[in-house]
Amino acid sequence: MGGCGLFAKNTTLPQPRKKRKMKMFEVQTQSGRKFPVIRRKQGAMETDECPYCGGTHIHGTAPGHRIAHCTNKALELNVDGERLTPFDGYIIVHY
Secondary structure, eight states, X not given: OOOOSSSOTXXXXXXXXXXXXXXXXXXXXXXXXEEEEXXXXXXXXXXXXXXXXXXXXXXXXXXXXXXXXXXXXXXXXXXXXXXXXXXXXXXXXXX
């Protein structure tokens, strides 16, 4: 007899998610609210590492406040006791 039949042959079980190591990030205040800062090279459209998801995002070339393009909108950051999500965004500054 060939097993209990709960899994198809060659099925792999889902692996547990790896926890992303939290990195420190700069914070700036704009219009009375605090936002994480994300950097990118002057004139580039792709950002450095996103403080929410760790990925990179594409925005227009102007610096300033942007909404994060993270695919997981449930991510959160704690900025001085205030919870921020990708919908709150970040401030892009150039280097």
